[in-house]
Structures are given as structure tokens and as C-alpha cells.
Amino acid sequence: MGYIGDRMARRKKVYEGKAKILYEGPEPGTLIQYFKDDGQVDAKPQGAVEGKGVLNNRLSEFFMSGLNSIGVPTHFIKRLNMREQMVRMAEMMPLEVVVRNYAAGGMTERLGIPLGTALPRPIVEYYFKDEKLGNPLVSEEHIVAFGWGNQQDLDDIIALALRVNDFMTGVMLGVGVRLADFRLEVGRVWEGEFMRLIVADEISPDSCRLWDIRGLDLSEREDQGRDPVPLAEVYTELARRLGVLPSNVTHTTKPTLIN
Incomplete structure (x- = not known):
């Protein structure tokens, strides 16, 4: 972890939001998009959700690659590792x-x-x-x-x-x-x-x-105040159904997927 932390510290940070950090990319016109574990629902911070950044990296890769393949232009270039992907710089x-x-x-x-x-x-x-x-x-x-x-x-x-x-x-x-x-x-x-x-x-x-x-x-969930499904279970279950669940994410349960 120390090596990864040192490597990230040496890169120039361009932007940090609630869920992601953007760093300068290795090529002109590119950025490295790093997915954090911080969770949010309806734009409200929910604290760290273990493994969320890894899953969101894979899920966003899945959806963006699919869009690229049908001719819908996206910023996605390629996934680099478990938490990072290279993307095109855009205004x-x-x-x-x-x-x-x-x-x-x-x-x-x-x-x-x-x-x-x-x-x-x-x-x-x-x-x-x-x-x-x-x-x-x-x-x-x-x-x-x-x-x-x-x-x-x-x-x-x-x-x-x-x-x-x-x-x-x-x-x-x-x-x-x-x-x-x-x-x-x-x-x-x-x-x-x-x-x-x-x-x-x-x-x-x-x-x-x-x-x-x-x-x-x-009606039972949103009008009668049922507790929402934990975020980690939502991300994991969706990744499992889509066939993109990383092998190192182990908190797999059988939730009802409602977000």
C-alpha cells in the first residue's frame, strides 16, 4: 500500500470530488480517473463503502465500453487497474x-x-x-x-x-x-x-x-420507511448479474437490488 500511496502522491492531481480523483494522464489530452470508496445516495455523502471504488471502476468500464461499441462517444479509453481508468480530457x-x-x-x-x-x-x-x-x-x-x-x-x-x-x-x-x-x-x-x-x-x-x-x-420501500439495501450489496449484486464482479471482492450476498 505504501508504494501505491507514494506513486499517487507523485502524480499531479487535477480534481477531487466525492467519488473520484482525476490525475494528469500519461499522454497529452488524457486523465487518470481514480475511483474512491466514498458512497453517496441522492448526492448525499454516505461514508466509505468497502470495495465500492473497485466495483464502480468495473461497472463504468462495462457501460462506457458498451456505449463506445455502438457508436455513442464517451471519454473512456481503457481500464488501467482495479481502481483506475484512462479517459479523454474534456471541457x-x-x-x-x-x-x-x-x-x-x-x-x-x-x-x-x-x-x-x-x-x-x-x-x-x-x-x-x-x-x-x-x-x-x-x-x-x-x-x-x-x-x-x-x-x-x-x-x-x-x-x-x-x-x-x-x-x-x-x-x-x-x-x-x-x-x-x-x-x-x-x-x-x-x-x-x-x-x-x-x-x-x-x-x-x-x-x-x-x-x-x-x-x-x-410503496413499502419509499413510502413506508423501509431501510434501504446497504450500498455495498447493491454494487456487488449488480456487478455479479452483469458478469463483471472482480475476484477480490468477497462481500457477495443476495440482496434485493433497489437504489
Whole structure:
């Protein structure tokens, strides 16, 4: 552990968030993304969750690689080790893009739609990334007016988000999980003289609301105050179902996957 700690200390840190650390990459235009064990639910810190960083590294690799393979551009280049992956450097837009398939969370609170209601179509929402302000919901008008993006950017974001949703929904249904909603972050990269938008950050249980199709009872869980499934079990079970569970993660149980 001392060697790993010394090696990490020698690298130049670019950014540290609740769940990840970014370091300068070995090649121009690249970064090393290190996944921490710190957990969060609905953007609220939950303390360290043993093995979470290892699992999220594998899960994000699985989803990003799958998107790359179907032509959805992402920042992912390759996984380097159990906790790190190499990614493309991108100019991040100051937005969280949320795709909702079922009513939950803020949508039920704002609009009074019953929890678990299937939406007539996937709904794309935008949130301004500022934790001090509570990451407020914003409209396309705000985004264009304040220069966070133009109309072409918004068209591209929607196209990206809906393609990711199609892919993720299908993958999750294949392992008995309903994707209620998820969030994306989008970055700009230059390819020659042309700028394009790509999916950046990560795709993992940290950024998804997942409901197990088998025996799902939303009312008991969220309305009647049932204790949530421990985060470690959620990450482990999803990795097991998708076939990406690392051999050194041993806290495998049989939870109901609800996040």
C-alpha cells in the first residue's frame, strides 16, 4: 500500500470530488480517473463503502465500453487497474443531465406524480452543477441565455441521452433491473477543427436509480420507511448479474437490488 500511496502522491492531481480523483494522464489530452470508496445516495455523502471504488471502476468500464461499441462517444479509453481508468480530457459542461423513465425523487415531489409511475416517454431534465445552490433544475432557456451551451449543444445532448437510455434500459432489463432514472455529465472535445459532445464522468450505481423487477414493492420501500439495501450489496449484486464482479471482492450476498 505504501508504494501505491507514494506513486499517487507523485502524480499531479487535477480534481477531487466525492467519488473520484482525476490525475494528469500519461499522454497529452488524457486523465487518470481514480475511483474512491466514498458512497453517496441522492448526492448525499454516505461514508466509505468497502470495495465500492473497485466495483464502480468495473461497472463504468462495462457501460462506457458498451456505449463506445455502438457508436455513442464517451471519454473512456481503457481500464488501467482495479481502481483506475484512462479517459479523454474534456471541457465539462456545468450541467447534470437526468433521464427519467419512471416518476421518482424530485419529480414526485415537484409534480405530485405517484412514485413508480411509468412516464409516457423518457423525459430529459437539466440541472445546474452548483452544490451550494442545491444543483437547481434549469430550462433550455437558462442554458442558452447564460452561455452554458447553444441550441445545437442541446439537440446533441438529447440525442446522446436518449441513446444512452436505450442502451442502459436494455442492459438492465436483461439482468432483471428497472432503470427508473439516471444522470449523465457531458463534455466537449475537439477533433481537428470540429467540436463534439461526449459522455463523460462515469456511469455506475452512483448515478442511477435502480429497482429490482423481482418482488418490487415501491410503496413499502419509499413510502413506508423501509431501510434501504446497504450500498455495498447493491454494487456487488449488480456487478455479479452483469458478469463483471472482480475476484477480490468477497462481500457477495443476495440482496434485493433497489437504489
